[in-house]
Amino acid sequence: MVTTKPWKKCLSVLLIGGFLVLNTTVVFAAPVELTLDESIALALKNNPAIKMADADREQADWAVSAAKAGKLPQLSYDFTASRFDPTNPLTGADEKYSNSLSLNLPLYTGGKVTGGIDKARIGLKSADLNVDKTKQQIKLDATSGYYNILQTKNLVKVAQESVDSLTEHLKNVQAQFSVGTVAKSDVLRSEVELANAQQNLIKAQNAYDLAVSSFNNVVGLPLDTELTIKEELKYEKYNMSLEDSIKYSMDNRPEVAIANYAVEAAKKDVKIAKGDRLPSIGANASTGWSDTEFPGTENEEWAVSVKASWNIFDSGLTRSKIKQADASVERAIHQAKQTSDAVQLDVRNAYLSMKEAEKRIETTDVAVEKAEEDFKIAQVRYSAGVGTNLDVMDAQVALTQAKTNYIQALYDYNTSKANLEKAMGVPVQ
Numbered sequence: 413m414v415t416t417k418p419w420k421k422c423l424s425v426l427l428i429g430g431f432l433v434l435n436t437t438v439v440f441a442a443p444v445e446l447t448l449d450e451s452i453a454l455a456l457k458n459n460p461a462i463k464m465a466d467a468d469r470e471q472a473d474w475a476v477s478a479a480k481a482g483k484l485p486q487l488s489y490d491f492t493a494s495r496f497d498p499t500n501p502l503t504g505a506d507e508k509y510s511n512s513l514s515l516n517l518p519l520y521t522g523g524k525v526t527g528g529i530d531k532a533r534i535g536l537k538s539a540d541l542n543v544d545k546t547k548q549q550i551k552l553d554a555t556s557g558y559y560n561i562l563q564t565k566n567l568v569k570v571a572q573e574s575v576d577s578l579t580e581h582l583k584n585v586q587a588q589f590s591v592g593t594v595a596k597s598d599v600l601r602s603e604v605e606l607a608n609a610q611q612n613l614i615k616a617q618n619a620y621d622l623a624v625s626s627f628n629n630v631v632g633l634p635l636d637t638e639l640t641i642k643e644e645l646k647y648e649k650y651n652m653s654l655e656d657s658i659k660y661s662m663d664n665r666p667e668v669a670i671a672n673y674a675v676e677a678a679k680k681d682v683k684i685a686k687g688d689r690l691p692s693i694g695a696n697a698s699t700g701w702s703d704t705e706f707p708g709t710e711n712e713e714w715a716v717s718v719k720a721s722w723n724i725f726d727s728g729l730t731r732s733k734i735k736q737a738d739a740s741v742e743r744a745i746h747q748a749k750q751t752s753d754a755v756q757l758d759v760r761n762a763y764l765s766m767k768e769a770e771k772r773i774e775t776t777d778v779a780v781e782k783a784e785e786d787f788k789i790a791q792v793r794y795s796a797g798v799g800t801n802l803d804v805m806d807a808q809v810a811l812t813q814a815k816t817n818y819i820q821a822l823y824d825y826n827t828s829k830a831n832l833e834k835a836m837g838v839p840v841q
Contacts, residue, residue: 443638448558451631455554456547456840458632465539465546472532472539479532482525485517493706509707512700519718522690523683531680538673545666547840550630555830557627562645563823564620570815571613574808577787578606581804584795598801605805609812645822647773650829654763657836661759665837668755671748678744682737688730691722758835766828772821776814783807783814 446454456462492510518525582602588594625635652660662668699714723730790807793799 443640444633445640445642446558446631447642448555451558451627452551452554452840454633455550455631459550459553459630461546461550462543465543469536469539469543472536476529476532476536479525479529482521482528483518485515488514488516490514491707507704507706508702509705510700510702511707512698514696514698517695518692519695520691520693522687522692524687524692527680527683527687531677531684534673534677534680538670538677541666541670541673544837544839545670548666548834548837551840552830552834553630554627556827557623557630558641558643559645559823559826559830560623561620561627561639561641562643563819564616564623565641566645566819567816568613568616568620570812570819571609571616573815574609574812575606575613577808578602578609581791581808582606584791585801593797594801601801601805605808645819645826647770647822647825649770650766650832654760657763657832658756658759660838661755661836662752664839665755665835667751668748668837671744671751675741675744675748678737678741681740682734685730685733685737688723688726688733691720693718693720695719755835759832762828762832762835766825766832769821769825769828772817773825776818776821779814780811780818783811787811 490510490512494508494510496506496508582599585594585598585602589596589599624637624639627639628635628637696717696719697715699712701712703711787804787807787810790799790803794801794804
């Protein structure tokens with residue numbers, strides 16, 4: 413009978429377990445396929461900034477409820493147990509237990525409570541707009557990250573094409589050198605250019621990996637997740653004019669509305685401060701009972717009252733608060749104007765950048781075609797012995813640069829358009 417030593421059994425179990433874990437890891441590491449819309453939806457679902465904005469919105473909602481409580485009645489209960497000596501320490505002590513139940517209802521507060529409620533409601537509206545603002549920013553981040561992947565992916569392709577072309581050219585040069593038709597310097601120069609192209613390919617691949625990691629961070633995926641991007645960089649004409657884009661932003665950009673709400677909130681602070689100049693009126697109903705025995709159920713009393721108070725002189729405190737509130741209104745008005753100007757500038761910058769990239773798309777597209785033709789001609793002339801190796805190198809560099817410029821123009825156009833939509837406050841569906 414064949415026997416197996418215990419340590420060999422343990423080793424076998426560990427190897428099998430490791431194999432299973434490795435297979436499981438491979439399954440979970442499958443690439444994730446995403447369109448742009450799917451990427452935006454994933455970012456909106458997973459990005460913590462959305463959750464923080466939602467929490468701020470909930471806080472503002474509860475602030476409205478807290479402000480409304482100032483208009484509602486309040487019921488309180490008090491219990492007091494006391495021990496005292498009515499004459500002197502030698503006669504012994506008496507005990508007393510008192511209970512009281514009181515209901516208070518504010519009737520008039522000089523506008524302070526209503527002003528606080530209005531201000532809290534304005535805060536809730538601003539919080540809603542801040543949620544929209546956060547969504548628009550996350551959409552922009554996801555869109556920019558998506559286009560960055562497309563750009564770096566295409567640049568990797570261009571770099572690989574350059575390496576492949578120079579590799580083939582080097583083979584041609586080496587073949588001609590072997591029969592003595594070209595000089596050694598042609599071989600050396602071709603090897604140098606190939607090495608430089610390989611370096612550029614390494615850099616392009618690293619840029620792509622970094623773009624993927626940054627994008628995964630935005631959409632809430634593990635940083636090492638492999639991605640398969642379903643779309644390509646493309647050109648879709650934008651038809652709205654600059655003037656219409658600016659007008660749209662004034663009506664839809666959350667920051668503009670938030671700044672205007674800040675002015676309204678500051679005016680409510682003025683109303684609240686002025687409330688200290690007016691009287692306050694409240695109603696009170698109370699009942700109480702006390703006894704010398706716990707818990708105290710005898711000697712019941714009750715009372716109903718209306719109380720009015722008016723702070724006639726406070727050494728200028730109320731006036732100072734009003735002036736502070738007025739200054740806050742003035743500041744909020746200037747802040748709203750500054751915000752409006754900044755939004756218009758954002759729209760203008762994004763729009764002009766988009767148009768500039770649009771023109772570059774047209775010119776670089778033509779440049780790529782001419783550079784490809786020039787490279788082919790240079791290769792043919794060199795093979796025929798009527799062209800130089802330098803001509804081929806220069807044509808290859810020009811072709812790579814033309815393709816890079818074209819990709820950059822497409823990337824700039826699409827990201828500028830995304831920035832324009834963010835600047836205009838286009839709602840996130």
